Amino acid sequence: MAFARTHSVALVGVEGHHVEIEADIQNGLVGLFLVGLPDTALREARDRIRAAIVNSGEAWPQRKITVGLSPASLPKRGSGFDLGIAVAVLAAGGIVPAAALDRSVFLGELGLDGRLHPVRGILPAVVAAAATGLRDIVVPLANA
DSSP states (O other): OOEHHHEEEEEEEEEEEEEEEEEEEEESSSSSEESSSHHHHHTTTTHHHHHHHHHTTTTOOOSEEEEEEEEETBBBBBBBTTTHHHHHHHTTSSSSGGGGTTEEEEEEEEEEEEEEEESHHHHHHHHHHHHTTOEEOOGGGOOO
């Protein structure tokens, strides 16, 4: 499969907003391209996610990877989208079953070694996710 979708939550103040993460893998210039109003920390996610996947023993797709964060008009800040983006890339690459991701929300920062680090704002993020009907929420153990 060359396309996959996951879910996450963006915080604006203390209010959570549903974010859909889409990953598309196609032939073209090799790289990871983020679209959808990412901030500086989120743009740095490209390097964190690639290192985390490779250092976890998985292969990085040597193709053009486009990751869209919707809605595009909503500002996305911080590293809490790392896990959702990584899972979407792995699913688009056929490593993770994409069908299992439809009802799941992913929140967490990835370390370069693949470990999952806690993020701030988990409670409002979980409340926002539950309000959209998404019930399976994956968070770092330290946030549980």
